[in-house]
Amino acid sequence: MAKHQFQTEVGQLLHLMTHSLYSNKEIFIRELVSNASDAIDKLNYLKLTDEKIKAALPEDWAGQITVKIDEEDKSITIVDNGIGMNEEDLIASIGTIAKSGTKSFVENLTGDAKKDSNLIGQFGVGFYSVFMVAEKVDVISKKAGEEQAYKWSSTGTGEFDLSPCTKESSGTVIYIKLKDEEVEDYTSKYRVETVIKKYSNHIAYPINLAYTEEVTEELSEEDKKAGKEAKKTKENRNEKINEATALWMQPKSKIKQDEYNDFYKSISHDSQDPMLTIHTKAEGVNEYTTLFYIPSIAPMDMYRADYQPGVKLYVKRVFITDDEKELLPTYLRFVRGIIDSEDLPLNVSREILQENRVMANIKQSSVKKILGEIKKLSKDEEKYAPFIEQYNRPLKEGAYQDFTNKEAILELLRFKSTKTENAKMTSLSAYKEAADSEQKAIYYIVGENEKVLRNSPLLESYKKNDIEVLILDDKEIDEIVTPMYGAYKEWEFKDITSCEAPKVEQTEEEKKEVEEKYKDVTEKIKEVLGEAVKEVRVTNRLSESPSCVVKDAEDAQMAQMMQMMRAMGQEMPASAPVLEINPDHEIVSKLKDLKDDGLVADVSWVLLDQAKLSEGMEITDTVAFAQRLSRITAKAL
Numbered sequence: 317m318a319k320h321q322f323q324t325e326v327g328q329l330l331h332l333m334t335h336s337l338y339s340n341k342e343i344f345i346r347e348l349v350s351n352a353s354d355a356i357d358k359l360n361y362l363k364l365t366d367e368k369i370k371a372a373l374p375e376d377w378a379g380q381i382t383v384k385i386d387e388e389d390k391s392i393t394i395v396d397n398g399i400g401m402n403e404e405d406l407i408a409s410i411g412t413i414a415k416s417g418t419k420s421f422v423e424n425l426t427g428d429a430k431k432d433s434n435l436i437g438q439f440g441v442g443f444y445s446v447f448m449v450a451e452k453v454d455v456i457s458k459k460a461g462e463e464q465a466y467k468w469s470s471t472g473t474g475e476f477d478l479s480p481c482t483k484e485s486s487g488t489v490i491y492i493k494l495k496d497e498e499v500e501d502y503t504s505k506y507r508v509e510t511v512i513k514k515y516s517n518h519i520a521y522p523i524n525l526a527y528t529e530e531v532t533e534e535l536s537e538e539d540k541k542a543g544k545e546a547k548k549t550k551e552n553r554n555e556k557i558n559e560a561t562a563l564w565m566q567p568k569s570k571i572k573q574d575e576y577n578d579f580y581k582s583i584s585h586d587s588q589d590p591m592l593t594i595h596t597k598a599e600g601v602n603e604y605t606t607l608f609y610i611p612s613i614a615p616m617d618m619y620r621a622d623y624q625p626g627v628k629l630y631v632k633r634v635f636i637t638d639d640e641k642e643l644l645p646t647y648l649r650f651v652r653g654i655i656d657s658e659d660l661p662l663n664v665s666r667e668i669l670q671e672n673r674v675m676a677n678i679k680q681s682s683v684k685k686i687l688g689e690i691k692k693l694s695k696d697e698e699k700y701a702p703f704i705e706q707y708n709r710p711l712k713e714g715a716y717q718d719f720t721n722k723e724a725i726l727e728l729l730r731f732k733s734t735k736t737e738n739a740k741m742t743s744l745s746a747y748k749e750a751a752d753s754e755q756k757a758i759y760y761i762v763g764e765n766e767k768v769l770r771n772s773p774l775l776e777s778y779k780k781n782d783i784e785v786l787i788l789d790d791k792e793i794d795e796i797v798t799p800m801y802g803a804y805k806e807w808e809f810k811d812i813t814s815c816e817a818p819k820v821e822q823t824e825e826e827k828k829e830v831e832e833k834y835k836d837v838t839e840k841i842k843e844v845l846g847e848a849v850k851e852v853r854v855t856n857r858l859s860e861s862p863s864c865v866v867k868d869a870e871d872a873q874m875a876q877m878m879q880m881m882r883a884m885g886q887e888m889p890a891s892a893p894v895l896e897i898n899p900d901h902e903i904v905s906k907l908k909d910l911k912d913d914g915l916v917a918d919v920s921w922v923l924l925d926q927a928k929l930s931e932g933m934e935i936t937d938t939v940a941f942a943q944r945l946s947r948i949t950a951k952a953l
């Protein structure tokens with residue numbers, strides 16, 4: 317027998333399973349049954365595509381799962397006749413190598429038992445949940461097409477044993493010796509049956525519950541009179557307890573929302589009901605069925621590069637894959653569900669799948685359908701708000717990734733704006749409708765902090781002219797995607813930090829005149845600030861503030877590139893901003909006639925630094941800033 321150490325994170329996880337997670341323990345049955353079903357799915361597929369495997373299986377092989385309870389033995393056993401695992405599989409899947417999910421699972425634990433047990437499925441650490449109830453677990457498994465079977469045993473502490481053993485047919489037996497305090501629950505026929513029905517009713521294979529029942533002998537009237545005692549014997553029973561049908565193939569009219577919800581929970585490991593259920597049967601050129609769900613809470617791994625795709629592909633009820641990220645576009649990676657095609661070949665490989673016309677059609681129609689249903693939801697802003705809270709961000713990705721559906725996706729987005737308050741948001745169509753007839757663009761400002769953005773001096777001229785500006789405070793994504801949207805119904809998106817001020821009631825000549833008048837001042841300031849600014853110029857975009865910083869158009873494009881480079885981990889120097897000064901402001905007009913060079917220098921720096929601060933930018937030298945302010949104040953007193 318060989319002893320193996322669990323990998324560190326697996327060890328940590330097991331410790332948590334056994335010591336901290338105590339609510340909702342029953343989900344271990346769901347996890348193991350779901351693994352059994354996946355294993356049968358895999359063998360089912362091989363049977364249809366691999367001649368050798370087909371030959372090795374009995375002719376009448378059909379997938380099935382058995383859950384056996386034994387009160388005397390204090391055990392529950394889960395048996396499947398699926399693909400099984402060989403020695404390497406056992407080590408890799410349930411042993412030394414923790415999947416990427418395990419580590420982040422441990423990091424994400426909150427200490428709240430209920431929330432934490434919901435995380436179990438999401439991170440794909442399902443098997444280990446068995447240690448919430450087990451004193452010891454034996455996994456006896458034989459891989460289809462191989463001769464040798466193996467036994468894996470562990471008590472859920474630092475190590476596990478692995479040794480060869482014998483097993484007749486392929487598949488897996490998970491024998492769980494229950495902790496004393498769990499015996500009553502998990503050897504109760506009623507309890508186990510309820511749990512299976514609750515989570516696994518629509519697993520496509522029969523789940524049998526094997527149990528023993530105490531039967532009391534029927535006595536004849538004579539025996540009764542003679543006072544004979546009825547004998548009690550134990551009889552073995554084996555009953556199928558689930559529906560064992562693919563829910564999605566049933567007509568919509570026959571399915572209750574509860575059944576949809578239960579099925580969702582069984583495929584997603586989520587414990588909450590979904591926000592949206594979308595069941596479609598397509599007939600015609602391509603025949604297929606899709607059943608999609610939008611989770612109430614976005615999947616935990618939505619922003620991880622190694623996220624688990626949530627859509628499973630079936631061909632004529634045969635499971636093909638759940639590891640294909642291309643079934644839906646990446647921005648819809650939060651969608652859970654299944655696609656079942658009647659037309660795809662069973663032996664579709666990943667390469668074929670990506671180029672397959674049938675698949676492309678299904679994908680395209682599915683996207684339209686999903687977006688259409690989201691649109692329906694969006695008609696009721698109150699119901700739509702929770703959706704936006706969870707999924708506005710991936711949809712923003714979609715608006716620039718999915719050219720075909722750009723307009724539809726843009727309509728679904730919601731934005732904070734200078735004319736919305738509290739948690740209220742606006743849509744682009746509402747924005748357009750509310751604008752006056754002269755406006756021809758959608759104005760926005762991007763940054764990290766909503767409060768700073770709302771107080772930006774750059775908004776002054778927009779407020780004065782009653783023009784709404786979108787407040788985009790999800791900088792990480794907004795800065796990259798918004799300039800890529802191009803236009804919405806011919807209205808271009810314009811970043812107010814780099815575009816011309818709106819509605820300028822000033823002729824070119826008047827503008828030139830002011831520039832000329834303040835040439836000395838702008839030159840003076842530029843001389844003081846040197847490389848800290850790209851340019852100093854007078855502006856007509858301010859009414860109350862003395863100055864602001866902006867990007868020129870060229871820099872705006874560069875900024876986007878730089879942001880992308882930074883996102884990829886490249887160090888990028890920040891480019892110097894353009895300083896704009898308000899000629900109508902007292903500070904600026906006084907500066908014009910100021911002869912005290914020291915004071916000119918101090919005021920120039922303060923004009924720059926306070927403009928940067930108002931935009932939420934960092935200033936290079938806070939100490940110098942404070943000293944300058946003191947000097948200016950002293951002179952003013």
Ligand SMILES: Nc1ncnc2c1ncn2[C@@H]1O[C@H](COP(=O)(O)OP(=O)(O)OP(=O)(O)O)[C@@H](O)[C@H]1O
Pocket residue numbers: 347350351352355396398399400401409410437438439440441442443444487488
């Ligand atoms: N009954 C089984 N038959 C064959 N392989 C199994 C079985 N149970 C588990 N495995 C293997 O062990 C791996 C780990 O299982 P585990 O339940 O921890 O995570 P998962 O099933 O991959 O993820 P999730 O729980 O999110 O579905 C599985 O991916 C599978 O390869």
